[in-house]
Amino acid sequence: MIAVLLILIPLIGGLALFAVKNESSAKGVALFTGIAVLVVSLLGLTVMNSAANLNYNTPWLGSLNSNFHVGLDGMGQLLCLLTAVSFPLIFIATWNNTYKDGNRFYALMLLSQAGLMGVFVAMDALLFYFFWELALIPVYFLSSIWGGEKRIAATFKFFVYTFVGSLIMLVGIIYIYFQAQQSFDMQAWYHLKINPGTQNWLFWLLFIAFAIKMPVWPFHTWQPDAYEQSPTAVTMVLSGIMVKMGVFAVLRWLAPVLPDGTYLWGDTVSLLCLTGMIYASLIAIRQDDLKRLIAYSSIAHMGLMCLAIFASDKSGLQGVMVQMFSHGINIIGLWIVANAIETKFGTRKLSELGGLAQKDPALAILLVVVALANIALPLTNGFVGEFLMFNGVFSSGVTRYGVLDTAVAGICIILAAVYTLNMIKKIFYGDSNALTQSGRPTAFPVLVSLAVIAVLIFITGVYPKPMLQLTTDTVDAILKYMKTSI
Amino acid sequence: MNAIIFSAIWGLLMMFSGIFIRAKAAIRNLAIAGVALLLLLNLAEMSHMSIFHINVRNMLVFDSFGLLFNTVAFGATLIYLLLSAKDIDDVGVNQAEYFALIFFVLCGVGIASSFNTLLMLFLGIEIISIPLYILTGSDKKNLKSNEASLKYFLMGSFSTGIMLMGIALIYGASGSFAVANMAKIANGFVPVMMAGLLLLLISMSFKVSAAPFHFWTPDVYDGAPTVFTAFMATIVKAAVFVAFVRLFDAAYGPSLYQWRLTIAFIIAATLFIGNITAVFQQSVKRMLAYSSIAQAGFMFFALFGYNEYAKEGIIIYAAAYSLATIGIFAILIKMKDYTFDGYNGLAKQQPLLAATNTIFLLSLAGIPATAGFFAKYYMLIAAVKNGAYLWLVIFAVLCAAVSAYYYFRVIQAMYFKEGNGQAKEVSPTFKIILVLLAGLVILLGLFPQLLTTHLYF
Numbered sequence: 001m002i003a004v005l006l007i008l009i010p011l012i013g014g015l016a017l018f019a020v021k022n023e024s025s026a027k028g029v030a031l032f033t034g035i036a037v038l039v040v041s042l043l044g045l046t047v048m049n050s051a052a053n054l055n056y057n058t059p060w061l062g063s064l065n066s067n068f069h070v071g072l073d074g075m076g077q078l079l080c081l082l083t084a085v086s087f088p089l090i091f092i093a094t095w096n097n098t099y100k101d102g103n104r105f106y107a108l109m110l111l112s113q114a115g116l117m118g119v120f121v122a123m124d125a126l127l128f129y130f131f132w133e134l135a136l137i138p139v140y141f142l143s144s145i146w147g148g149e150k151r152i153a154a155t156f157k158f159f160v161y162t163f164v165g166s167l168i169m170l171v172g173i174i175y176i177y178f179q180a181q182q183s184f185d186m187q188a189w190y191h192l193k194i195n196p197g198t199q200n201w202l203f204w205l206l207f208i209a210f211a212i213k214m215p216v217w218p219f220h221t222w223q224p225d226a227y228e229q230s231p232t233a234v235t236m237v238l239s240g241i242m243v244k245m246g247v248f249a250v251l252r253w254l255a256p257v258l259p260d261g262t263y264l265w266g267d268t269v270s271l272l273c274l275t276g277m278i279y280a281s282l283i284a285i286r287q288d289d290l291k292r293l294i295a296y297s298s299i300a301h302m303g304l305m306c307l308a309i310f311a312s313d314k315s316g317l318q319g320v321m322v323q324m325f326s327h328g329i330n331i332i333g334l335w336i337v338a339n340a341i342e343t344k345f346g347t348r349k350l351s352e353l354g355g356l357a358q359k360d361p362a363l364a365i366l367l368v369v370v371a372l373a374n375i376a377l378p379l380t381n382g383f384v385g386e387f388l389m390f391n392g393v394f395s396s397g398v399t400r401y402g403v404l405d406t407a408v409a410g411i412c413i414i415l416a417a418v419y420t421l422n423m424i425k426k427i428f429y430g431d432s433n434a435l436t437q438s439g440r441p442t443a444f445p446v447l448v449s450l451a452v453i454a455v456l457i458f459i460t461g462v463y464p465k466p467m468l469q470l471t472t473d474t475v476d477a478i479l480k481y482m483k484t485s486i
Numbered sequence: 487m488n489a490i491i492f493s494a495i496w497g498l499l500m501m502f503s504g505i506f507i508r509a510k511a512a513i514r515n516l517a518i519a520g521v522a523l524l525l526l527l528n529l530a531e532m533s534h535m536s537i538f539h540i541n542v543r544n545m546l547v548f549d550s551f552g553l554l555f556n557t558v559a560f561g562a563t564l565i566y567l568l569l570s571a572k573d574i575d576d577v578g579v580n581q582a583e584y585f586a587l588i589f590f591v592l593c594g595v596g597i598a599s600s601f602n603t604l605l606m607l608f609l610g611i612e613i614i615s616i617p618l619y620i621l622t623g624s625d626k627k628n629l630k631s632n633e634a635s636l637k638y639f640l641m642g643s644f645s646t647g648i649m650l651m652g653i654a655l656i657y658g659a660s661g662s663f664a665v666a667n668m669a670k671i672a673n674g675f676v677p678v679m680m681a682g683l684l685l686l687l688i689s690m691s692f693k694v695s696a697a698p699f700h701f702w703t704p705d706v707y708d709g710a711p712t713v714f715t716a717f718m719a720t721i722v723k724a725a726v727f728v729a730f731v732r733l734f735d736a737a738y739g740p741s742l743y744q745w746r747l748t749i750a751f752i753i754a755a756t757l758f759i760g761n762i763t764a765v766f767q768q769s770v771k772r773m774l775a776y777s778s779i780a781q782a783g784f785m786f787f788a789l790f791g792y793n794e795y796a797k798e799g800i801i802i803y804a805a806a807y808s809l810a811t812i813g814i815f816a817i818l819i820k821m822k823d824y825t826f827d828g829y830n831g832l833a834k835q836q837p838l839l840a841a842t843n844t845i846f847l848l849s850l851a852g853i854p855a856t857a858g859f860f861a862k863y864y865m866l867i868a869a870v871k872n873g874a875y876l877w878l879v880i881f882a883v884l885c886a887a888v889s890a891y892y893y894f895r896v897i898q899a900m901y902f903k904e905g906n907g908q909a910k911e912v913s914p915t916f917k918i919i920l921v922l923l924a925g926l927v928i929l930l931g932l933f934p935q936l937l938t939t940h941l942y943f
Contacts, residue, residue, distance in 0.1 A: 061933075061934065061935060062935055062939075063798065063935060063938060063939075064867075129854070130854045130855065133853060133854045133859075134853075134854055134855055137848070137853060141901070144898065144901065144902045145901060145902060151902070152898055152902050152903070156894065156898070159890070159894070160887065160890065160891070163887050163890055164884065164887040167883035167884070167886055167887055168880065168883060168884075170863075170866065170883065171866065171870065171876070171879050171880055171883055174863075174866055174867050174870045175870055175876070177867075178870060178871060205880075
């Protein structure tokens with residue numbers, strides 16, 4: 001029931017918001033709905049975490065043998081929690097932003113939340129595909145209506161990329177459906193033994209969609225433009241949660257279903273990930289636009305997660321789980337700062353900023369915390385995930401290049417430190433100029449949301465055990481099916 | 487049987503109503519009542535309540551497939567008339583005749599969906615086509631309409647000739663018009679039979695505007711009065727497809743492996759030409775003409791698949807495509823400017839029209855939670871089930887992605903671009919029916935089995 005509620009509450013809230021004409025009450029309704037979802041998600045984690053409460057299964061399309069089967073395992077819990085935490089945070093952080101037709105803005109935000117929840121709880125491949133596409137449509141409208149100057153072209157590029165990917169994935173899903181004696185059920189798919197020759201090409205039908213979503217180099221070109229042109233609240237959804245759909249989908253629908261394909265193409269994909277990480281980090285160093293810098297940094301981080309998945313090692317996968325959550329929180333933090341700076345000074349150019357630390361120490365401290373988490377300093381949440389992932393890649397049993405992969409990925413961490421610290425230096429230190437002198441103090445809601453994020457960063461950084469325990473069963477199950485090929 | 491006889495009678499009634507009734511509204515309502523009755527009678531026949539008992543000597547069969555399609559077609563016509571009947575009045579002076587012709591087309595639809603011999607197939611297709619030639623040219627003062635009508639008539643007659651030749655050859659080979667006999671002969675390789683089947687395939691492909699026999703479509707659809715384009719591009723096209731599926735099932739199916747490459751070529755060409763050309767259009771009406779070619783490419787998968795999914799699929803496809811396109815055309819008729827730019831900023835002027843139009847366009851693009859998704863889904867599943875030709879399926883989905891480009895151009899114009907796209911005044915009833923139609927599109931997109939289960943009763 002919890003899983004159904006997680007979809008239903010934002011869906012109903014979103015549809016209801018189309019009728020609320022007053023913008024400030026629309027904000028309130030949206031925040032209230034977001035918090036309600038968070039409460040349900042926490043209930044599912046703590047009090048009501050029995051299987052009967054979490055799962056729900058009812059026939060949907062009789063003749064196609066597809067069921068409305070939703071449920072939460074450890075990985076699903078974690079990502080639903082991320083989604084549930086993120087939306088209220090986003091609403092609070094952008095509380096002072098005003099939108100034309102604000103009620104529609106918040107309505108579409110909640111609809112996208114419903115779609116995302118659906119992706120994370122679907123246990124039936126057709127249902128998964130359904131939500132996968134549905135999550136995209138509200139975001140497309142959000143970015144295209146309220147985005148920046150070049151929004152129409154940028155978001156349409158994003159839409160076409162993901163749409164092509166998902167249609168190809170649909171062919172893959174249908175093919176596996178017939179291999180599985182016309183079943184879409186996740187467990188049935190896990191027990192399939194498709195012959196390796198078929199998996200060899202079938203892998204790409206699915207992986208292209210996920211690679212575009214993550215995004216893995218060279219499928220990433222939609223991402224910087226889309227992040228830059230979307231309104232900040234939507235960028236947070238895109239980078240914080242939506243790109244996790246790609247990682248999640250590989251773990252749930254690709255690696256256990258097509259273990260041979262995953263094994264055969266592991267080194268190829270790793271090569272793509274490493275290329276992308278180096279490439280994105282180098283571009284990030286040269287970026288002057290704050291939003292684009294964060295966008296490229298995100299490509300580098302996602303590359304590491306993808307790399308760790310294909311190492312198929314227990315500690316690596318645990319790291320991916322933790323990092324999915326941590327990266328989601330951290331990058332939202334970075335966007336909040338970017339948004340605060342942009343609304344204050346009307347610019348995102350690093351070269352035009354400087355000396356903010358004296359003017360606005362609270363913002364500076366909070367940004368430094370988030371930024372340090374982004375470069376995985378110990379005691380922050382980023383460290384836990386990245387350390388586990390590096391450990392996994394290094395000791396990977398499926399590739400002969402584990403050491404090399406770790407070394408190259410390690411370089412990217414150094415590069416990450418370069419661009420992140422450079423960003424802090426340029427924004428907060430050095431001489432202030434006429435522009436940065438003029439700024440008003442940072443709005444209270446922004447500081448609140450950043451403080452919450454900082455607290456989350458330290459809690460999960462110092463005591464990650466509950467999170468690891470939550471996902472350990474899922475990791476074991478995924479590995480069990482992945483190992484059958486070796 | 488109910489539908490065929492009743493629609494013919496009501497067509498005659500409509501013709502004479504023009505003489506005795508002066509009020510335009512009365513004639514219009516008479517037509518709408520007629521279609522509603524037609525729908526009811528067909529539903530009655532689906533639950534085995536037939537009014538007319540005529541010995542058709544096995545030349546027609548009324549199975550669930552044909553009757554279910556009739557329901558879809560008549561239902562779509564009812565919605566079409568409810569939305570656009572007023573605009574039919576504005577086409578010209580012979581208002582009653584237009585409605586009469588529409589009823590005659592529906593009579594042809596009834597025959598084409600239930601034929602059992604080639605003779606009936608021919609009759610059905612002709613009864614559909616001839617009123618359409620007239621309707622295309624009904625805007626008598628407009629040169630484009632005249633040109634379209636003449637073009638349609640010449641090309642149509644040509645393909646009818648080819649069809650007759652094909653039927654003659656098949657008769658020569660099998661000694662019978664019965665579809666069932668064709669299958670026996672078609673199984674072996676009899677040159678006369680093959681030639682006949684090929685000619686039949688070509689003429690049917692012409693009627694459904696599949697490439698490379700599609701050249702008439704854009705001009706005719708563009709030239710005809712927009713209300714009648716809406717009718718032609720949806721209900722009529724779907725009906726011919728259903729006839730095609732029936733024919734294929736009986737005659738080509740047993741020797742499908744011989745035909746599969748030909749069909750694959752037609753599908754690939756139709757999808758490619760339809761989608762790529764639609765991208766370059768400036769007029770929404772012409773874009774919809776090419777989009778109808780592109781959609782025909784997808785419907786062809788029902789022939790290619792030849793399994794139980796294909797039959798369910800063509801019904802869903804006919805419903806999804808007809809409903810969405812009727813809605814888009816109904817809104818298009820209300821627009822002052824038919825170009826993409828004419829839609830700029832419509833969302834501000836007419837939020838409801840823009841919102842429903844978006845749902846219809848998303849359905850045509852095949853986005854989940856709209857009927858169009860399951861339409862395409864069934865077609866893909868029918869094709870993949872056969873295993874071979876996966877390249878064709880991947881090609882098709884790539885073309886579907888291209889189609890998103892031109893459908894979304896309308897959405898972009900309505901919502902994201904500045905401008906004052908003007909629509910004519912629309913009545914509250916029009917809006918209510920649009921909303922209901924959009925609701926129906928979404929309902930079928932969540933539960934397509936509402937429609938398909940009736941295939942098995």
